Amino acid sequence: MTNPKPGQSLSHYRLVEEIGQGGMGIVFKALDERLGRHVALKTLPHGVTDDPERLRRFQREARAIAALNHPNIVTIHSVEESEGIHFLTMELVEGKTLDALIPPGGMALGALFDAAVPLAEALGAAHERGIVHRDLKPANVMVAQDGRVKVLDFGLAKLWKEDVGAEPGAAPTRTVTRGSGIAGTLPYMSPEQLQGREVDHRADIFSLGVILYQMATGVRPFKGDSAAEITSSILRDTPAPVIELRRDLPDLLGRIVRRCLEKDPKRRYQSALDIRNELEEVRGEAGEAAGPPGQGGAIVAGRSGGRPWLVVAGAGAVLAMAAAFIALRTSDREARPTLPPPPVPGTSGPVVPGQESARPAAGASIAILPFVNMSDDKENDYFSDGITEELINALAKVQGLKVPARTSVFALKGKPMSVQEIGRTLGVDTVLEGSVRKSGETLRITAQLINTADGYHLWSESYDRKTKDVFAIQDEITQNLVRALRVTLDPEERRAIQKTPTSDPQAFDYYLRGLKVFHLAGRRNWESARQMFSRAIEIDPKYALAHAGVADASSFLYMYADPAEPNLQQARNASARALALAPDLAEAHVSRGAALMLSKEYAEADREFETAMRLDPKLFEAPYFYARSLWAQGKLERAGEFFRQASVLRPEDYQSPALLAVIYRGLGRAADARVTEERVVAIVRRHLESDPDDVRAIYLGAGALVETGREDEGLKWCERALAVDPNDASTLYNVACIYAGHKRRDQALTLLEKALDNGFAQIDWIEHDSDLDPLRDQPRFKALLKRLKK
Template sequence: MNAIHEHIHKSVMPESTPVLSRYFAELRRRKVFQVAIGYVLLAWVLIQIAEATFRPLQLPEWTNTLVVVILLMGFPIAMVLAWALEVTPDGIHRTAPGLDQGSTSPADSQPESSIAVLPFVDMSPEKDQDYFCEGMAEEIINALASIKGLHVASRTSAFAFKDVSEDMRTIGQALNVSSVLEGSVRKAGDQLRVTAQLIKVSDGYHIWSQRFDRRLEDVFAIQDEIAQCVVDALEVRLSTGEQLAIEKQSTADIGAYDHYLRGRKFLHRLGANNLAFARQMFSQAIALDPEFASAHAGLADTCSMICLYLKRDEKDIRQASESSQRALDLAPDLAEAHASRGLALMINSKYARAEKSFRAAIRLNPKLFEPYYYYARVSVQQGKTEEAICWYEKASKVRPEDYQSLLLATALIRKTGDKKKMERFANEGYKRAMRQLEVNPDDARAAYLSAVTLVNLGKQDEALRLADRALAIDPNDSFSLYNVSCLYSILGETEKALDLLERAAPGQALNRDWWENDPDLDNIRDHPRFARLLEGIFGSG
């Protein structure tokens, strides 16, 4: 039936020209269609009210006509305003142009073969398999993301719709994909029931669905089958390497895999307690299967995240180095292992070797976001401004919904003096950040990075509102304090910047190279208080 529907759809609907497609994509992005529908409905209601009330009020007959004329005249005005302005969490603003001026943004046109995998729903009797459901979905995301001809929404973006009661078409449009995979898991003892369904965003119809009743030890086969069914349903051609990547099994020990999934869930959450639990879970997975490369990489990443975002400790630096090297020894063709190795080398200030590892990860999986993003950060820490901008831009293209790369690049571009390029990156990065705040209003990082960017664009009032919002979300978060300090540094309010920086210092895990090369701190870097602060954190250097 789906095949018949597809055939009819393709036969009846003419192919749009590229220009027309871009035009309609821009209309959708600017929500012109939604405003038009809303306006028509409101106009109809007002006309009904006029017809029902004007006569009893003994108003002249021409007043009904006047209402219709005014509403007709208002329609094009509403359409122009819908095109020019957008409503964001922080008020009404001019609609930002795409990353490439004169064309739609990469994030605004749905790739023909694109998919979002939502976290599977826990249908188990005890409702205690949330980590397992998320883990299955993440494994399928990773398998599909390795396919060159398929665009896959990131885990962060897709999982933001967990427990959200929205129509799949709405979710698909928000994630800018043409199809959505959803499912459920029921786990009882060693029995496993997994249901999965692939939905076409344009019409909400099922493309494919299936139920799997297996033993728990067959979970790897189920994940492979789901990924393969998705590929077949979307008619994506696989290379031999991509086929092997889908079928590759990371461990044969279901207990190790279970602990690994628990570790992944808490690693993504960050925070001291979450990372401590993630470290424990990865360690237990390794104890059950010492040759589980992904678990070693997970342990390395956990230690690296602790050093990056909590506290630099020689023990964690050493553990990250040993675990990432072990992952690489076990799986030299695993892109994630090379990325973990690069991150471990980065936190140990071994930049040249970190760059080599990131390049290897990109060569093995050009669609993996992390090596691009951290290659940019390595470049920043070495003062390589142009290289950092280049890698941030590449990261933003690999993950079209990511706001961090573009917003972080904006400050570096400002340093080069290329105002047009800075505005282009800033506008697109800000737009992506606002989308993130719509989905997750408590994302302090989206708020404070946007605030710093708006200052660079000269929008001081909006910037200060977002800075206050970031600090309200978590007043003691060291990264919020650090970035709001950057904002005041750019504004030339030295004392405020240094006050915030001193509050941020006790929890800061960024290394000395970052502090010394962050262009947002240029205005206060020569201040005696800054020098004393730097020495207090890192010692004399």
């Protein structure tokens, strides 16, 4: 018998379109012509319909499932037959499946709770009626356009599983494969299902734990490249705690997930309603960071209604951070969790843009303070700074350890602060101080670990070696710190911190020199950094990090200083080489993603950023540049989610919240934008205390000041930015945008002309930036556009 097609009628149901197909039959959107409503119509597979006894049993049990009446369970309307085709009709849910709404880094807390609470409640209601799902997974959970959660195929997995191609007495694992591939259900199956043992409602609780883990982190807890590897992982492995993968999650949420994933059913929750109640408790304790039900954290899966192009620039100041993307559009096809509002400072919850300090994480914490250069040659600062950064990067790979980022600790360099003050400022229990003396081939490094509470030394060591031993010294320091802090490393973490990027100390030296000038920013510094990284590659052609450095320097030159094709091509070539040499290097994936983003190859770029986040969940650049890529595509809601995630990883960063404020304004959320801009001003003020000449911070702060009503101060900051770097194209352009909106048209035009003279060539910005609208009728502006188009 042939399968039905759209346009055909079965009884009084006219098939409108096919909306799904798989081993459990074909699903159509159908019009019930008697009641004038649309339904989901699912045909039954031949394995069920060919045997009369199996069909009767299916019909009887499907009617029992249809008796479920719960707002979060899709209703089965009928079990029918027409022209020899047996089918179910069910409630039609317009929306997205949950798996389409889980971003790589995990869902915002509000969205997570808005999905998890009703999901657990639906399970509890079904379990009370003696009905077990047996195939719970994100693809079987729908989120309607209004945010309501609906569970699909409740209890039907057992009916199909018993009747599709199974031999009598076959173990359930027979049914989780289709052909030679792995069905999506396998990673969500409980150990007792995989072992063919008797299954009850606690199997669903295990599956719910897998889903919660994925919602919280963006990854599944049990992994493998084959069915056998995944099965082995489920039966034997203990997944990393979710709070180690994502530090803003409440501890109680981690305990809920862990208990759901117990191998022994007796050790799991015995009721899904208990899970539901504990999730509500966590949501209450998380407070405004999680968002109240149906508001900031609500998940919305509907269409956007075709929003027009949004030209947003936040007084133009954020344009330099936007990597040459101004025209923004929200896609009709995009599944967009609602971006939560900025939490109130002081509430418990994740670090948000502008909060004064990072939320202290449970467990060990350490700040690696900048090592002091004790060499006679002060030019050796690059080496001591590089050692510091290498130690930060190594320890940041340990998931149970809180390590403030480079920007946080280097902001304190040279400040006369006690270890107690540093501990309070950075939210850490210990600090590592050190010094480096480099003279020719001789190297002396000292390091000491100090408790910030009382100033006592917990460990100290001196190393007198040759420069060729620098990698061994770094490894010894790292291992000693891990032991002193009583941190347990898993094998993967141990390999990560022991891995040396190059075996050649001279190549490493040039790499550190490049790193030093790269962080100084600006055209000359990026060009110099590229030269240093290239010199490292000449010495060690297989130095993947150096190739990534060449790519990054070239990308930044293309973005901010010289948008010439050779720069972009060098970024593409170098990033591709870095990945070829080290496919597991998260930094290389970010470098490749940035180059592809600048080439407007967004789908490929996004895959690189997602891979980087999986490889290193603590790498700030991965969510930050992913957000920029999403923003360039007009996916404002999702971009905002990843700017928030970047802010959690690096709370002292001013760029992520500045861009988040622009997104809020583009979405018409002026109040949220203002709150975020106030925090940008606070972050920038603190940042400028330690780095008063950071021109990007100055003009971003200027834009935020102007947007929040402090026009006089904002305009003074514009003058300050121009004084610091009067020839920087991005500075000239951004200050011009601020001036244009504040009746300084002649000055704005002069700055725009000077920006073009200094290499600014982003015609899309100038053509579409709404901040420049007051200039468009000016002859000088028209002449400027004409000059650009030549």
